[in-house]
Amino acid sequence: MSKIKIAIIGYGNLGKSIETGLLQSDDMELFGVFTRRDPKTLETTTKGVSVYHLDEVENLKDRIDVAILCGGSMSDLPVQGPLIASLMNTVDGYDNHALINEYFNHMDEASKKAQKLSVVASGWDPGMFSINRILAEAILPVGETYTFWGEGVSQGHSDAIRRVSGVKHAVQYTVPIKSAIDAVKNGDMPTLSVKDKHKRICYVVAETGADLTKIEHDIKTMPNYFEPYETKVHFISHDELLKNHQGLPHGGLVIRYGQTGLNNEHHQMIQYQLKLDSNPDFTARVLLAYARAAYRLNKEGASGAKTIADIAPAYLINLSAEEIRKKLI
Template sequence: MNPIRIGILGYGNLGRGVELACAANPDTQLVGVFTRRDPATVHPYGENVAVWSADELAAHTGDIDVLVLAGGSATDLPEQTPAAAALYNVVDSFDTHANIPEHFAAVDAAAREAGHVAVISVGWDPGMFSVSRVYAGAIMPNGADYTFWGRGVSQGHSDAIRRIPGVVDARQYTVPVPAALEAVRSGANPDLTTRQKHTRECFVVAADGADTAAIEEAIVTMPNYFADYDTTVTFVSQEELDRDHAGIPHGGSVIRTGTTGAAGENTHVIEYSLKLDSNPEFTGSVLVACARACARMAAAGETGCRTIFDIAPALLSPLTPEVLRATML
């Protein structure tokens, strides 16, 4: 069987993570990378990977089975994914939770009109955590959901800071509040506000002469990203950022606590957790698994937008249904 031909739009940390995931999956092949930079300056790991200008997106539809979009959710994906879905089967990791319904509608319209399949908002949250929330809620209806992220670097939030005028570079850490996490794990079912569950730490490199007070204000008041959290902003040099914040770790837990029994006398805690050395490499791995599912759905004649909720586990796996039944059940 021929491998699934993958293309990547965007070749930053996430794009490189997607390339590494393609190399780890024998049934996928990265054939090309689209970039907004000068293609001559972009050097993929693979020797036979083409590098094309993003302006050439429409010129390679015959070369690619699934295009993985590796841009940011703040400004890239809301425009890129619907446009790309008109040309390709696509997968993205759009992670602005509040705007997913709007993003889904735009991508679905473009994909249906073109006869393509689009899978949006896959990664670990939204993505793997989302599946855990749905499974746990279906199993234990009398309960409550809690999601804790970090401590780790959020690529999307860091990207959002870097888009602020005057910012050269930035890293943003999401940090669970320990007391809140322990209260949930105890089965106490606490009623927690967004602000009580997490804090956000931002390390920012400002351009020479930039108005740091204005940058800080833009960060702490940014809707959907920082406005609902206690946020600290620390300005550092590029050297400090490179030395102390070079890695991109992340992780977290999604927990459902609830009860069963005639009087709710039995308490249960369901927890799914991740500890990631590399957020982009793990997210890239999820994107490639979903690209496999996307290609399979397209081959079956499906069209339109999908989320992780619409994808059967067997479609994500490289294993055959027979092997899955024999080894995974």
């Protein structure tokens, strides 16, 4: 059987992890990497990978089954997403939670016109955490859901800081507030706003001569990303960044506390936890599973944008329905 041909659009952390993630996917193969940079300047992790300029993607669209969009959510995906979705099936990890509906509508319009399918806002949050929140609230309608992230590097927030004028490089750690986790685990069902649950710690390498006060202000007041949180900005040297902030660990926790029984006397808890040594590797594995789903659904005639809430789990795994019933049900 022929393999699903995957294109990587954008070669950053996530793009590289899709490349290596494909080595674990027997039913898929890498068609090539597309970049806005000069393709000759890109050094891929594995040998023999075809690298194209993004401008070439339209000419090659009929040879690609699914494009995995690996650009940044803040300014790459809003432009690249609808463009690529008008040509082929796509999957992305768009993670600007506040603007997901807006992005979804643009992707839906583009992919419906092209009769292709786009999986939007996949990954782990949004993504696996979203599925777990949906399942938990469907099962325990009376209760409270809590999501904690970290401690770890948020690629989306790091990317957002790197786009602030005067910033050369940056890493952002999302740090859960321990007292809030303890209160939730005690079953206190506290009312917590986003800023009660997390702090954001930023390590920034500024351009020579940049206005540090302005950079700090621009970061702290960035809507949705930083504005509601307690945010600390530390300016460091490039050497310190390379020495102490190179890894991309992350993780988090979704907890649902629910009550059942005639008088809500029974306390039930659902917990889903991720401890990730490499955020991009894990995100890539999720996007690859949804690339399989996008390919299969489109083959069945489905088109338009979908989130992971719309896709049945059987489409994700490289097993027949019979094998799933035998091994996993």
